[in-house]
Amino acid sequence: QSALTQPASVSGSPGQSITISCTGTSSDVGGYNYVSWYQQHPGKAPKVMIYDVSKWPSGVSNRFSGSKSGNTASLTISGLQAEDEAEYYCCSYAGSSTFVFGGGTKLTVL
């Protein structure tokens, strides 16, 4: 199991949109529509923002959206807000009830 590949950092200004990519293989991201995204603020536990590629958990803003093409999944945050500044992790089901996470992407709101 190798970690999914995410950019180390992305940035954007308030009100703008940003996209974070998450690249895996046909054994994980490409093989299943079970990618989830987590937001983690410093010193806090991760919080799920998107699951099953593009579904919203209850209470999560629809400014967050997910998609997938081939072996790459993406998280888009529209209308950036200061509170969105955090680390973001993707996670994919990898078969046989196993999971693999990405390395994380630090989002900076300028």
Added chain:
Amino acid sequence: QVQLQESGPGLVKPSETLSLTCAVSGYSISRGYYWGWIRQPPGKGLEWIGSIHYSGNTYYNPSFKSRVTISVDTSKNQFSLKLSSVTAADTAVYYCARLGSGLTYFDYWGQGTLVTVSS
């Protein structure tokens, strides 16, 4: 509201066994769902360790399979992690979490507990 709380020693010596427990409140483990452990070394990313069902079915990250044991105690509504032969590389914040419906993502997380491996 489902709540999870990790507990266990914050310091473990090299070559010894790391033991943590996750107490669940607001939901009975024996009603279903899978429950898992995820860790995060300081300044690094998340790593899935393994998951367990109340029936005892377990699934482990192949990277840990020879060292890890996850067990469940439905009478205490908690599940546990044991990681043997630890080294400094096992120093991390350890989180317990619940796998959401569909078993494809983690919907509830504990606050995490830091375990340091050092002599």
